[in-house]
Amino acid sequence: MKPMLSVEGLSVRIGTGRGQARILDEVTLSVPRGGTLGVVGESGCGKSTLLRAILGILPRGTQVPAGAILFEGRDILADRAASARGRIGFIPQDPYLSLNPVFTAGAQILEAMRHHAPGTRRDHKAKLAELFRAVQLPDPEAALDKYPHEFSGGQRQRLLIAAALACDPALVVADEPTTALDVTTQREILALLRQLTAARGLSLLFVTHDFGVLAAVCERVAVLYAGRVAETGLTRAVLDDPRHPYTRMLLGCHPDRAVDLTGIPGTVPAATAQPAGCRFHPRCPLVQPGCAREVPPMLPLAEGHAVACPFHALPLPEPALA
Numbered sequence: 337m338k339p340m341l342s343v344e345g346l347s348v349r350i351g352t353g354r355g356q357a358r359i360l361d362e363v364t365l366s367v368p369r370g371g372t373l374g375v376v377g378e379s380g381c382g383k384s385t386l387l388r389a390i391l392g393i394l395p396r397g398t399q400v401p402a403g404a405i406l407f408e409g410r411d412i413l414a415d416r417a418a419s420a421r422g423r424i425g426f427i428p429q430d431p432y433l434s435l436n437p438v439f440t441a442g443a444q445i446l447e448a449m450r451h452h453a454p455g456t457r458r459d460h461k462a463k464l465a466e467l468f469r470a471v472q473l474p475d476p477e478a479a480l481d482k483y484p485h486e487f488s489g490g491q492r493q494r495l496l497i498a499a500a501l502a503c504d505p506a507l508v509v510a511d512e513p514t515t516a517l518d519v520t521t522q523r524e525i526l527a528l529l530r531q532l533t534a535a536r537g538l539s540l541l542f543v544t545h546d547f548g549v550l551a552a553v554c555e556r557v558a559v560l561y562a563g564r565v566a567e568t569g570l571t572r573a574v575l576d577d578p579r580h581p582y583t584r585m586l587l588g589c590h591p592d593r594a595v596d597l598t599g600i601p602g603t604v605p606a607a608t609a610q611p612a613g614c615r616f617h618p619r620c621p622l623v624q625p626g627c628a629r630e631v632p633p634m635l636p637l638a639e640g641h642a643v644a645c646p647f648h649a650l651p652l653p654e655p656a657l658a
């Protein structure tokens with residue numbers, strides 16, 4: 337069966353005062369129908385740009401020199417008119433910043449439904465109250481007429497989940513949707529998201545920097561480093577047997593896996609100063625002379641697990657894992 341979304345060889349560039357920023361390079365990944373893919377990586381690795389490309393909201397001046405984004409079989413990069421927008425729901429990162437304070441919750445979501453969902457306003461209102469019930473907001477009918485400040489942070493994130501589902505999407509794209517929440521609320525929201533996507537057979541693309549969150553939600557993962565996919569596979573396989581030195585160091589630094597990705601010496605290179613060859617080589621304890629020359633191809637391992645490092649079978653030196 338064809339995936340719901342497949343990103344194929346996507347490269348994204350943008351001109352800056354300091355030269356061309358190579359933000360994404362030949363990124364290939366896919367979200368199965370009814371499946372969940374997590375995209376994980378440090379700040380600056382290109383997660384938000386990937387989401388913007390999928391949502392069709394890349395900033396002006398961005399170039400896409402190569403690649404395709406196939407959604408339900410159609411290239412939505414080449415043909416935005418075949419608009420995927422109503423069919424792709426988006427859950428943003430920060431519930432505080434993502435709602436307009438001067439309109440009621442109902443008014444802002446109904447406005448989106450007016451453009452993208454079939455039916456009358458009365459149908460939309462009934463459907464939205466139903467969705468508010470599904471996301472477990474108290475008193476769903478009354479919630480339609482409340483303003484954003486009348487909800488708690490967790491309730492606002494529930495509102496945004498309802499908003500993302502309001503136009504009957506086939507795919508939901510979530511950008512670190514629980515980062516701004518306390519741990520208990522985070523757990524509840526993740527459980528809700530899992531339950532709703534499974535019950536509705538939705539596909540989910542979930543961006544995070546947190547392997548703990550990833551393991552709770554996603555069956556597959558793509559690890560992004562400096563705009564390239566370093567490793568991909570079933571989340572269980574990648575967590576249990578990470579092969580790319582970058583993934584191994586991320587996980588080795590934080591055995592509890594509730595990681596804050598700051599434990600690897602050095603930083604992600606600026607998008608205007610990407611090193612040649614493997615982009616991780618300046619930080620890699622397994623670096624070999626060829627790593628600075630050759631872009632490593634994705635090497636297939638078992639069950640869809642693949643890694644962009646020819647030295648994936650070598651052990652990491654101990655200090656790299658300290």
Ligand SMILES: Nc1ncnc2c1ncn2[C@@H]1O[C@H](COP(=O)(O)OP(=O)(O)OP(=O)(O)O)[C@@H](O)[C@H]1O
Pocket residue numbers: 350352357359377378379380381382383384385386395605606607
């Ligand atoms: N409009 C732009 N102009 C120049 N450089 C940009 C632009 N947008 C992003 N970049 C650069 O591209 C790289 C990737 O940025 P992006 O925001 O996609 O990363 P990210 O992984 O989402 O980071 P974060 O988690 O901090 O949001 C960064 O180095 C960033 O500085």
